[in-house]
Amino acid sequence: MSNIQVDAGRLNPKATSKRHRTQAGGRASLALVSLLFLTPALLFYGVFELWPIIQTIWYSLYEWNGIDASTFVGLQNYVTVFTDPDLYGSILHSFILILFFSVIPIALGLVIAALIKEIKSKTASTFAQVCLFLPRVIPGAAAAVAWTWMLADKGTVNQMLRAIGLGDLAHVWLGDQSTALAAVGVIGFWLQLGFCIVLLLSGMGSIDQSLYEAASLDGAGWWRQLFSITIPGLRGQIGVCLTMTIVAALASFDVVYMSTQGGPGRSTMVPGVAVYRLAFTEQSVGLASALAVALMILVLLVVGPLQRLVNGKRG
Amino acid sequence: MKIGTYMSSRVLKATAAMLGVACVASLAACGPGSSGQNTSSAEAVSTDLGDTKYELTLWDGAGLKTYDDALIAAFEKKNPNITIKATYDPDNVSQQNGPRIISSADAPDIARITDINSAVRGKHLTNLDDYSKAYGWNLPDSQTEVYRVDDSGKIGSGSLYAIPSGISMTGMYWNSAVAKKLGITEAPKTVSELEKDMAKAKSAGVLPMVMPAKEGGTSYIYQSLLVNNEGRDSVQKWILQAEGATFDTAGAVQAAQTIQSWQEKGYFSDDALALDGSTAVSRFAKGDGLFFPSGSWYSATLNESLGSDVGFFAYPGNASGDEASAAANAVSAFGIPANAKHKNAAAAFLNFLTTDEARQIAVDHGYPPIGSGTAPSTDNALLTQILAAYQDLVKSGNTTDFINNATAGMQASAIIPNFQQLLDGSMKPEAFAKAIQAQYExxxx
Incomplete structure (x- = not known):
């Protein structure tokens, strides 16, 4: 930290001329200079991140159509969020999506990454990585449209099922309340898997190879090595994967909006789509804000402890 | 590390203080959006614009660009001193942007009115009564009813706030070539005839009805059954949010039962719940399906693809002799925002919409025209059938607005999900009527 002090002193002519400053004074002016450097970034953060959040919290206390005069309603909007089955139902759906967006991609990603690592040919392993990472490059909205066709009555998925004699299982996947949420989840799984694999692979590279050698000498098999060496060694990467994918699940919007718009019925409604609909279609900005704030707090409640769990054990 | 901690705690404190002040400041001030202002200059109502040059702005949905551009070109030709600059928003967001656009300080002079309720309640629109008197506008009640608001803010009668550019109406397309193969030579004249025809199609392995339920397409045919059961006036009252109007009626439940029974009999495709409007129309255009309940907006597409094989008829009544019905409203309802700068010139454009020239332009673009006179001619045979059907409906007055428009959130939050649940059997007809009413309330x- 001392070099920062020197730099700051050099940049501030007054500080260099008055070398007899008390330490407290120097520290204060250093803080001031540092703050000055931080100001542009802080300003952006304040205007585009903090201020909208404050505004949303403020709006959530009002009944407001977004244009005309508003009425203060206190916490009434929050009461509605947690008593209206359509609204809290949407939150429950997003928790189910965690299974598809987060748990399955990470579990499968671990196995696939471990398998890719075994591939001896450099070309083949790169090819496999690129193939698996590709979905990540496609915008969620575009992926959702493509999957809508594939999951349709005469789409690719059903064609394949019929081709292998499983025609009885063919389904209008997005058009049935019992399968729609899972079908949306599959789209999310497809989008998140590549990200998890690439991140986990990079983590595996930094695990000491001698551990594997020692383990195999002791007679540990592939699965044993995965559970005893790879997974503990990837704690940090798994933490990042979990955080990113869980946030993607809880705050999902594009995939659902483009594939089902929350239907059939309300079977795939998620908070992201509900907030959009309340604010812009129903002109209930207050209620939409309350749902958004509730969602934000939920995301923090889920992701916060996760960070502690992952970082705490490492430190 | 010491300085780092020191810094971060300082920054934190500063930020916290800043936030705190901001919070208190905003909470202490009045609620959001209360500073409604009206910046327009008072302009005496006049139909005489003289030679003054006017530059007007117009706002509408992008899907109507060619139609509006044709109207504007014809209007500018007649009024060389007025030019109109039009801006268009994508159709899927115009509904959301509309309220903000007409209420902004630099609102356009002529704007599509997307939500008459909030527009009039917020005093964002110019009362057109004086212009109507000065120009002598004389449109059928059924075409202006939903753009009239009384002093208490109730829609349905009172002062006029918008003029439709043309009419969008629902109705049934049918494939007469497919029908002929089934031995059906005439369009059904009652609901039971319609059901008989569908049963015939089903037993012959032809899809009886193309039903796009992904985006709420079930509501058009349902609304006609509802009007048959409950009467035009009571449905229109509900749409106009009249005191005490309710959706939870025996007629609404019965109409829901009918729709559900069609689904149970297999009259719709298996993927109805995942079928969107554009896929549905392309299927019907390829010759799949006997009936396609939809609206006038597809006349050009279907005339082109099916030619003389496609026909159109208004939704039939329950018994023979009962009036047919349709949901009909403006293609675009044009109003003059309160903040508009050139209201007299804008009114001249609205007046132009009522002329025969504008009516011809409406038909040329595939829309039934406003007014009640003889329909202008068209070489689109399908549109000719639609125009004839609409002329009969103007005479009988048996049209309503769309139930989808009863409230801003009705379509997205009630019509689409509840019809889907009705169709897949997870909702009983009684619960369906209650759910629609619940959203309304x-x-x-």
């Missing part, structure tokens, strides 16, 4: 206060 959430929004109508």
């Amino acid at each position: 959430k929004e109508v206060k």
Whole structure:
């Protein structure tokens, strides 16, 4: 930290001329200079991140159509969020999506990454990585449209099922309340898997190879090595994967909006789509804000402890 | 590390203080959006614009660009001193942007009115009564009813706030070539005839009805059954949010039962719940399906693809002799925002919409025209059938607005999900009627 002090002193002519400053004074002016450097970034953060959040919290206390005069309603909007089955139902759906967006991609990603690592040919392993990472490059909205066709009555998925004699299982996947949420989840799984694999692979590279050698000498098999060496060694990467994918699940919007718009019925409604609909279609900005704030707090409640769990054990 | 901690705690404190001040400041001030202002200059109502040069702005949905551009070109030709600059928003967001656009300080002079309720309640629109008197506008009640608001803010009668550019109406397309193969030579004249024809199609392995339920397409045919059961006036009252109007009626439940029974009999495709409007029309255009309940907006597409094989008829009544019905409203309802700068010139454009020239332009673009006179001619044979059907409906007055428009959130939050649940059997007809009414009561206060 001392070099920062020197730099700051050099940049501030007054500080260099008055070398007899008390330490407290120097520290204060250093803080001031540092703050000055931080100001542009802080300003952006304040205007585009903090201020909208404050505004949303403020709006959530009002009944407001977004244009005309508003009425203060206190916490009434929050009461509605947690008593209206359509609204809290949407939150429950997003928790189910965690299974598809987060748990399955990470579990499968671990196995696939471990398998890719075994591939001896450099070309083949790169090819496999690129193939698996590709979905990540496609915008969620575009992926959702493509999957809508594939999951349709005469789409690719059903064609394949019929081709292998499983025609009885063919389904209008997005058009049935019992399968729609899972079908949306599959789209999310497809989008998140590549990200998890690439991140986990990079983590595996930094695990000491001698551990594997020692383990195999002791007679540990592939699965044993995965559970005893790879997974503990990837704690940090798994933490990042979990955080990113869980946030993607809880705050999902594009995939659902483009594939089902929350239907059939309300079977795939998620908070992201509900907030959009309340604010812009129903002109209930207050209620939409309350749902958004509730969602934000939920995301923090889920992701916060996760960070502690992952970082705490490492430190 | 010491300085780092020191810094971060300082920054934190500063930020916290800043936030705190901001919070208190905003909470202490009045609620959001209360500073409604009206910046327009008072302009005496006049139909005489003289030679003054006017530059007007117009706002509408992008899907109507060619139609509006044709109207504007014809209007500018007649009024060389007025030019109109039009801006268009994508159709899927115009509904959301509309309220903000007409209420902004630099609102356009002529704008599509997307939500008459909030527009009039917020005093964002110019009362057109004086212009109507000065120009002598004389449109059928059924075409202006939903753009009239009385002093208490109730829609349905009172002062006029918008003029439709043309009419969008629902109705049934049918494939007469497919029908002929089934031995059906005439369009059904009652609901039971319609059901008989569908049964015939089903047993012959032809899809009886193309039903796009992904985006709420079930509501058009349902609304006609509802009007048959409950009567035009009571449905229109509900749409106009009249005191005490309710959706939870025996007629609404019965109409829901009918729709559900069609689904149970297999009259719709298996993927109805995942079928969107554009896929549905392309299927019907390829010759799949006997009936396609939809609206006038597809006349050009279907005339082109099916030619003389496609026909159109208004939704039939329950018994023979009963009036047919349709949901009909403006293609675009043009109003003059309160903040518009050139209201007299804008009114001249609205007046132009009522002329025969504008009516011809409406038909040329595939829309039934406003007014009640003889329909202008068209070489689109399908549109000719639609125009004839609409002329009969103007005479009988048996049209309503769309139930989808009863409230801002009705379509997205009630019509689409509840019809889907009705079709897949997870909702009983009684619960369906109650659910629609529940959404209505959430929004109508």
